[in-house]
Amino acid sequence: MLTGGCLCGAIRYRATGTPEFQGLCHCRDCQKLSGGGHTGFICFPKEAVAIEGEVLVHQGTGGSGRPADRIYCPRCYSPLFGTSEVMPGKINIYAGSLDDPGQFKPRVAIFTRSRQPWDDGSRNLKCYETLPDAG
Numbered sequence: 001m002l003t004g005g006c007l008c009g010a011i012r013y014r015a016t017g018t019p020e021f022q023g024l025c026h027c028r029d030c031q032k033l034s035g036g037g038h039t040g041f042i043c044f045p046k047e048a049v050a051i052e053g054e055v056l057v058h059q060g061t062g063g064s065g066r067p068a069d070r071i072y073c074p075r076c077y078s079p080l081f082g083t084s085e086v087m088p089g090k091i092n093i094y095a096g097s098l099d100d101p102g103q104f105k106p107r108v109a110i111f112t113r114s115r116q117p118w119d120d121g122s123r124n125l126k127c128y129e130t131l132p133d134a135g
């Protein structure tokens with residue numbers, strides 16, 4: 001089981017079961033979102049993640065160019081989750097929000113076409129220029 005929450009503690013979550021997919025996303029949106037080179041994401045079916053607290057949803061566009069929502073704490077604005085049209089029924093937990101970020105085991109790096117030369121954490125992962133589906 002994975003547990004986590006935002007910086008101020010207003011939002012808590014718990015995810016049960018095994019993640020379907022986890023890795024680092026280097027898309028420009030994730031860089032803007034995180035203020036760093038990537039976000040770490042852990043993908044679960046939506047029903048596997050229980051969220052406590054009232055979240056703030058910002059509707060935007062994902063790295064794929066398709067609609068994607070980012071979900072924040074409305075009090076401290078920590079980004080906690082992302083959902084996107086290209087992954088229906090799934091929710092991505094942002095790994096930095098875990099109570100124990102050591103539980104995050106990134107396997108892939110996506111949108112490496114936007115990876116920056118100063119961001120080396122994913123060089124040894126399986127890398128995709130965009131999304132795995134796109135080849």
Ligand SMILES: [Zn+2]
Pocket residue numbers: 006007008009010011073074075076077078
């Ligand atoms: Zn908060």
Ligand SMILES: [Zn+2]
Pocket residue numbers: 025026027028029030031039063111
């Ligand atoms: Zn991204």
